[in-house]
Amino acid sequence: MQKALRRVLFASALVSLFVALGVGSGYAQDMIEIDVAPNVINIADRDVMITVHTNIPYTDVINEDNQIADVQLIIIEGVLELEINDWFSDDRGFFVAKFVLISKDARDVVNTGGFNEVWMEGFYADFSAFEGFQEIKIIEVGRKRKG
Numbered sequence: 696m697q698k699a700l701r702r703v704l705f706a707s708a709l710v711s712l713f714v715a716l717g718v719g720s721g722y723a724q725d726m727i728e729i730d731v732a733p734n735v736i737n738i739a740d741r742d743v744m745i746t747v748h749t750n751i752p753y754t755d756v757i758n759e760d761n762q763i764a765d766v767q768l769i770i771i772e773g774v775l776e777l778e779i780n781d782w783f784s785d786d787r788g789f790f791v792a793k794f795v796l797i798s799k800d801a802r803d804v805v806n807t808g809g810f811n812e813v814w815m816e817g818f819y820a821d822f823s824a825f826e827g828f829q830e831i832k833i834i835e836v837g838r839k840r841k842g
Contacts, residue, residue, distance in 0.1 A: 729747050733831075737833075738807070740837060742798055745777070754820075768792070802835070811832075813829055
């Protein structure tokens with residue numbers, strides 16, 4: 696009887712540990728704060744450089760070779776994924792990432808004139824995961840030409 700009770704307690708403890716670690720539901724991710732600039736993007740006639748400021752210390756994301764594990768920007772629930780173009784530390788020591796949005800790729804999938812969720816996902820140098828999101832407005836307004 697005691698042996699069976701120990702097995703049940705051990706199994707319960709193991710299940711609790713897996714739930715706490717996020718095992719079985721993908722992997723646990725830290726929620727981070729991001730600030731996307733610009734927060735209104737015009738995709739009318741040119742590609743756009745998007746800068747994402749985070750609250751992650753730069754040294755937590757960069758390994759000893761000054762490389763990042765993996766960071767990407769996702770717009771429209773995974774339909775439009777942007778690979779990181781550049782990264783650096785801001786004056787406060789936080790991680791900043793730059794992405795290029797190719798206007799022609801965005802036109803058919805974004806909510807033009809409305810708000811779109813932008814997710815930044817990635818891994819720390821120790822390979823634990825993080826994610827953060829912000830809503831931005833995407834517009835398509837052509838420039839008026841003199842003439």
